[in-house]
Amino acid sequence: MTASAPLGIIMLCHTALPRAAQVARFWLRAGCPVVLHVDRAVPERELEGLRADLGSEPLLRFSPRHRCEWGSWNIVRASQDAAEVMLGDFPEVGHVLLSSGSCLPLRPAEELLAFLRDRPDTDFIESVSINHATWIMGGLSEERFTLYFPFGWRRQRWLFDTAVEVQRKLEIRREVPRPLDPHMGSQWWCLTRATLQAILTDPKRPRYERYFRRNWIPDESYFQTLVRLHDRRVENRSLTLVKFDRNGRPYLFYDDHLQLLRRSDCFLARKIWPEADKLYDFFLSDQPTRLPPVTPEPAKIDRYFELAEKQRFEGRAGLYMQSRFPSFDTVGTARTAGPYAAFSGFEHLFENFEHWLGQVTGTRPHGHLYAPDRVQFHGGAQVWHGALSASGAIRDYNPYMFLTNLLWATRGEVQCFLFGPEDRLPDGLVDFMTHDPNARISVLTGAYLLPYFRGRKVDGDLLHHIGEMQRREQAWLTILRSRWVQAQVEICSLGEMLADPEARLRAIIEAMDGAAGLSVHGLPALRPMEGFDRYLVQLRDKGLPPAILKEFQC
Amino acid sequence: MSVLRQLRLRSERHRKLLRKLRKSLSLRARVNRTDRIRTRDILACVTLRNEAPRLPYFLDYYRAQGVQHFLVVDNGSEDGSVELLEKERDVSLWVTQASYKAAGFGIDWQNHLLWRYGAGHWVLTVDVDEFLVYPFCDSRPLHALTDWLESQGRRSFAAMLLDMYPKGPIGAQPYRPGQDPFEIARWFDAGNYIIHRNPLYHNLWIQGGVRQRAIMPETPGEAPALNKIPLVHWSRKYVYKSSTHMLLPRGLNKVYDESGGELASGVLLHAKFLDMIVDKAEEEMTRGQHYAGSREYRAYRETLAGGQDLWCDWSSEYINWRQLEILGLMSKGDWA
Numbered sequence: 001m002t003a004s005a006p007l008g009i010i011m012l013c014h015t016a017l018p019r020a021a022q023v024a025r026f027w028l029r030a031g032c033p034v035v036l037h038v039d040r041a042v043p044e045r046e047l048e049g050l051r052a053d054l055g056s057e058p059l060l061r062f063s064p065r066h067r068c069e070w071g072s073w074n075i076v077r078a079s080q081d082a083a084e085v086m087l088g089d090f091p092e093v094g095h096v097l098l099s100s101g102s103c104l105p106l107r108p109a110e111e112l113l114a115f116l117r118d119r120p121d122t123d124f125i126e127s128v129s130i131n132h133a134t135w136i137m138g139g140l141s142e143e144r145f146t147l148y149f150p151f152g153w154r155r156q157r158w159l160f161d162t163a164v165e166v167q168r169k170l171e172i173r174r175e176v177p178r179p180l181d182p183h184m185g186s187q188w189w190c191l192t193r194a195t196l197q198a199i200l201t202d203p204k205r206p207r208y209e210r211y212f213r214r215n216w217i218p219d220e221s222y223f224q225t226l227v228r229l230h231d232r233r234v235e236n237r238s239l240t241l242v243k244f245d246r247n248g249r250p251y252l253f254y255d256d257h258l259q260l261l262r263r264s265d266c267f268l269a270r271k272i273w274p275e276a277d278k279l280y281d282f283f284l285s286d287q288p289t290r291l292p293p294v295t296p297e298p299a300k301i302d303r304y305f306e307l308a309e310k311q312r313f314e315g316r317a318g319l320y321m322q323s324r325f326p327s328f329d330t331v332g333t334a335r336t337a338g339p340y341a342a343f344s345g346f347e348h349l350f351e352n353f354e355h356w357l358g359q360v361t362g363t364r365p366h367g368h369l370y371a372p373d374r375v376q377f378h379g380g381a382q383v384w385h386g387a388l389s390a391s392g393a394i395r396d397y398n399p400y401m402f403l404t405n406l407l408w409a410t411r412g413e414v415q416c417f418l419f420g421p422e423d424r425l426p427d428g429l430v431d432f433m434t435h436d437p438n439a440r441i442s443v444l445t446g447a448y449l450l451p452y453f454r455g456r457k458v459d460g461d462l463l464h465h466i467g468e469m470q471r472r473e474q475a476w477l478t479i480l481r482s483r484w485v486q487a488q489v490e491i492c493s494l495g496e497m498l499a500d501p502e503a504r505l506r507a508i509i510e511a512m513d514g515a516a517g518l519s520v521h522g523l524p525a526l527r528p529m530e531g532f533d534r535y536l537v538q539l540r541d542k543g544l545p546p547a548i549l550k551e552f553q554c
Numbered sequence: 555m556s557v558l559r560q561l562r563l564r565s566e567r568h569r570k571l572l573r574k575l576r577k578s579l580s581l582r583a584r585v586n587r588t589d590r591i592r593t594r595d596i597l598a599c600v601t602l603r604n605e606a607p608r609l610p611y612f613l614d615y616y617r618a619q620g621v622q623h624f625l626v627v628d629n630g631s632e633d634g635s636v637e638l639l640e641k642e643r644d645v646s647l648w649v650t651q652a653s654y655k656a657a658g659f660g661i662d663w664q665n666h667l668l669w670r671y672g673a674g675h676w677v678l679t680v681d682v683d684e685f686l687v688y689p690f691c692d693s694r695p696l697h698a699l700t701d702w703l704e705s706q707g708r709r710s711f712a713a714m715l716l717d718m719y720p721k722g723p724i725g726a727q728p729y730r731p732g733q734d735p736f737e738i739a740r741w742f743d744a745g746n747y748i749i750h751r752n753p754l755y756h757n758l759w760i761q762g763g764v765r766q767r768a769i770m771p772e773t774p775g776e777a778p779a780l781n782k783i784p785l786v787h788w789s790r791k792y793v794y795k796s797s798t799h800m801l802l803p804r805g806l807n808k809v810y811d812e813s814g815g816e817l818a819s820g821v822l823l824h825a826k827f828l829d830m831i832v833d834k835a836e837e838e839m840t841r842g843q844h845y846a847g848s849r850e851y852r853a854y855r856e857t858l859a860g861g862q863d864l865w866c867d868w869s870s871e872y873i874n875w876r877q878l879e880i881l882g883l884m885s886k887g888d889w890a
Contacts, residue, residue: 243890249705251890256693273698305890312888315816319882320749322714322781323819325758325810333814386745387868389767397761397774398748408882409745 004059005031007113008093010082012075013101014039014068016274017050020101024054026284030109033059033090035082040067061085070154075187075219076212083196094120097190103240103270104253104279108289112239112267116190123195123231126185126238127224140164144216145182146173153216177204177211185224188240188270198230199223241266243305246313251305255279260304262288265296318411318438320404328400334438336407340415341440341512342433345447347418349497350524357416360509360517365416369406370399370423385409392424399429407438414512421448421472430476439487441480442508445473446494446548450527453535463542470548495552501526559754567802570665570793573658578666580652581627585640588623588671595622596696598678599667601660603629604837605682607731607830609638612682617644619686620695621678625667629654646671654843661794672788676700679784679798680822683735686713686784687875688820689886702889703818704787710801711785712809713820716883717763718742718872719827719864728829735825741869742823743767744881747780757781757800757807764827768864769853778850782822783809818887821878832859 009027013020013036024034034057038047054060063082066074079098086096095116105112130142140147147167151159176182191199202208208226212218227234241264243251250271253261255278261269272279282288315324318337328335347353354365358378367376375390377383382390386409388402389395395402407415419425433439448469452462480489490508497504502523509518536549591597598621605612613624624645628636629652639647650663657663664679678686678696688699688711703711718739720727727738747762758781766777782798786806793802800807811817835854842848858864870881878884 245888247706252698252702254690254694254698256690273694273701275695275697308886308888308890311816311886312811313815315811315814315885316882317814319816321747321819321882321885322712322749322758322760323810323817323885323887324815325749325751326812326814381867383767383866383868385868387743387764387767387866387870388746389771391767391771391774393772394746394748394766394774398750401748405745405747 003031004033004090004092005109005113006092006094007109007116008033008035008086008090008096010035010037010063010079010086010096010098011101011103012037012039012068012078012082012098013050014042016101017042017046018053019272019274019280021050021053022280022284023099023101023104024060026105027109028057028059030113031059032109032113033061033086033093035061035063035086037063037068037078037082038065040065059090061089069152071152071217071219073213073215073218076222079219079223080200084200087193087197087200094193095190096193096196097239097268098188099240099268100188100270102272102274103188103268104272104283105268106241106261106264106283106288107267108286115267119235121192121194122233122235123189123191123227124235124237124239125189125191125224125227127183127227127234127236128185130182130184140216141184142182143168144184144221145176147216148172148174148214149216174211174214177207179229180208180211180225181228182221183224183228184221185236186238186240186242187219188238188242188268189223189227190239191223191227192232194232195227195230199226202226202230239267241269241301242271243301245305246309251308253279258282260301262294263297263300265298318404318408320401320408328432329435335432335436336404336438337411338407338414339438339440340407340417341442343416343418343442343444344420345444345494346442348447348450349444349494349527351527353524354416354418356521356524359521361414361416361512361514362517363414363416365418367418368420368423369402369417370395370419370425370429372422372424375402376418396424399424399426400432403429403432421469421476422451427472427475427479431479433487434479434482434489435484435486437486440490440511441487442490443477443480444492444494444497445477446551448473449536449539449548450532453532463539463544466539466544470545493551498526498529563754563802563804566795567791567793570795570802571669574662574665574669574793577652577657577662580650580657581648581663581666582650584628584636584647584649585645587643587646588625590644591623591671591675593674594697596620596676596678596700597623597625597672598680599625599664599672600680600682601627601629601654601664602631602635602682603654604631604633604635604834606631606633606635606638607729608682608735608825609635610732611734612685613642613645615685616678619691620697625671627660627663627667629660659797659843659845661797665793668788668792668794669790673790675788676703677786677788679786679794683825684715684782684784684822685736685825686820686822687878687884688713689818689875689879689884689889691820691875699889700785700787703785708817709787709789710783710806710809711818711820712781712783713785713822714747714760714883715763715780715782715824716742716821716878717765717780717824717826719764719869721865721869722863723861724827724858724864725829725832725861735828736823736872739825739827740872741865742872744868744870744883747883748774752800752807754804755795755800755802755807756804757783758810759799764864765850767866768862769857776846776849778845783807784822785820816885816887818889819884821875821884823872827858827864835859 009032027034063085066078068075153160212222252271252273254273255276317334357365364378366378374392375395540546540549626647628649639645719741720738743763750759752759760781761777766774779799784798795802835851838851
């Protein structure tokens, strides 16, 4: 018997054996006995390589080999066997730590030894009662203990799912042997000799084993449940940092996680990518002791992986790109990257409307983005943010993505623009905006008539033109007044606006946080309207629907 | 209907596989070092013609990322490309004088090499002027990415083409062999990409960028496709359908999420717009071996030779992959 440190390390290895050897040497150097379990699937040649690599070490043992498939009972058996070797061969061991071949110690061994020396009777194991275990990633919780699992989840997924469904239908329930109270938690624990011994020598062990053998993922429940029978003091946490993705796969750590891992409050981390040279070199050397200590900030690590999760499943709103392409008709969620305001008809009624709008709201309003010839960017620019071209042809090639691109490229700045039935803007785009919670759409109905009133004489061609405009406006209004509107829509007729322009404009501008600007700059001047009602009468008499005139007069 | 469609796609794939076999007859192995390829090596597959000045940087760039072997088809180079390539220990070289156009713009030859040597490997199919940028490429080798993709059950990885260009007339900054092309072509268009979904092959069809903005603003529909799926865990059942824009079976083209999330993706920085392009455009016009009657090269000749500046006030200057990810051109997905 060789004198040893009071901490024994069990390592379950199946790939990247040279890395496991490196970590084993780290523990051996600190005087900790190591028991290696090498998966039976590993070829003999590789195992020989590992043995040769490690050489003969008085504190090193190899435990009986099992084939450990993911989530199988054999993982528990391998742990049990290795623990028996550990407890039998090294009487000075007070704590046993279960780790894997891809775990990496984050702190000097002495620090862990000192930590455990101060807590000689404490078991460190994540062990959560299934009544509270809402943390499980995409899997069964209570049913892990009450159903049968004859099929593998990874290899026979269809059979697995069907078997679960059938048992649910037939209400099959296995009984949990008394006095067990099912608990679950991370597979990686650090238990005291007393607790481990009690679990291994429990007279009812064969009975419990028969039961757990049929459980799903028993490596996450066997020790976690039994520890509750025998413990004196359990700290319900693992000393090993593991982060799982939504599919229950552990995140890998790479070289660039070095600073992140230094902020962990755990003693080990898994899984480490085998080729992460920097991590292995750093943490297995004496560097962590030589550098000034960093304050642990485990929340920072959680946040890091939560953000990754969020990016994968929610993504960045309003972004359409090669690996995120949600359908344009998704209901209820933002279709664009940020708030924007679209105005129809206002510029025909008020002098210099865009300029005024820019002043009161502090934005850079565009003209008609969908003007027939070209895009009227703010200030007549040829190119805008994101290198968006003012070419009408490019815009018309995909008018939807023109808008989503503009809003993505200018996120952080509210976009305002003008539109109207005279523009080249498909009805579908009005529909798109109407169902976008980011949109604020203000429409002054009938205002499209004002340019005609100011410019041209009435003749047959013009009437045809105006009729077309009216039809488009009607189509848009139907969309804007539909029941499923997500945007903030404001519709008023010319007549209503003229009745009280101040109140109407104030409401719109205040909703855009422009109250202060409004008090400084006041209201825009009305453009001359003399004779407009006579013009409407004239139009009506030429054969245009009388509705327009009525709307204006009311 | 869907069964019929699937049968149609399958027969299309088989035809494509037969076609590449036929077209491969014109390939002559110049140096075949494929016996050096080890089981888990990442391979690159390239077709080229007269690219000697670009080759040194190209090879070093991908070696540094972790590509272990290059499968190269040389289509009648006369500028020493062949001599340069056959010296490299990690290159296997085939030569052919056959028509580039008749070989599906080279894709038939590549399909054949991928079928013959690529199965079971992660293979990167790129041109000599395309440089892959993927999440964490400054700290993690390509192997880390392919390991992770494999663990996620993914077989293909998207990297759209991002056209890079210099500021000022294109001839003003000549390129030296071995030089990082992005010292010169440092600029790109960040946010003017237009996407349509292809209902039959399920790939996204991306157009836009500087070529649409500055070279063909009046005919945007003719702007070249920028969607690419260059990195694939190859199987003998797979074929590239047209260039590396799409594959069959079409499941490989589903490199995007449709419910709002983001899948991991990269970018192929495209170093096309260097001074060499002016001569190249001239040559390609006479050869007529490029897509759609080489209309793209005609447009280059008309604009670039005249000294047109591709740069605009809203061009972005390239920094690193994180910048491209913030701009939304690529994504980490949940690769943390």
